[in-house]
Amino acid sequence: MEIISITKHHYQDIANIYKQGIETGIATFETTVPTWETWNEIKLLHSRFVAVDNNDVLGWVALSKVSDRCVYEGVAEVSIYIAENHRGKGVGKILMENVIKESETNGIWTLQSGMFAENEATIALHKIVGFRIIGYREKIGKLAGVWKDNVIMERRSKVVGID
Secondary structure, three states, X not given: OEEEEOOHHHHHHHHHHHHHHHHXXXXXXXXXXXXXXXXXXXXXXXOOEEEEEOOEEEEEEEEEEOOOOHHHOOEEEEEEEEOHHHOOOOHHHXXXXXXXXXXXXXXXXXXEEEEEOOOHHHHHHHHXXXXXXXXXXXXXXXXXXXXXXXXXXXXXXXXXXXX
């Protein structure tokens, strides 16, 4: 397996994997896959990777700004999705380790992530790479008419943003 930076060339595979996540009903409030242009615009230009094996994209990870306010310049939100036939094989952990390292290289001191409370695999993945639960957002939004709770997790860098 190789971890490489995302380019537009990877987007069809990224979109397919994202669609698989949407179809689980426990990965995102989104119900449609964005275009490359929309996706590319909302993701930071650094810290975006795909895991590839024999030209097969196994999963992807990317960061988004949490705010345009300058005080939050070093805080980013993680999006990570693994192809359904590659889940539980360690792909997510390797992608997370790479995005953590790259984010710190780019001055990110806090990574945060929100996930549905029933998405136990994603919660476990985040814990493995040093995230901690910092809160819950009860019935924060509806998906298919059902209220969903979010678990909010964060990871504070031990090398960036410390005094």
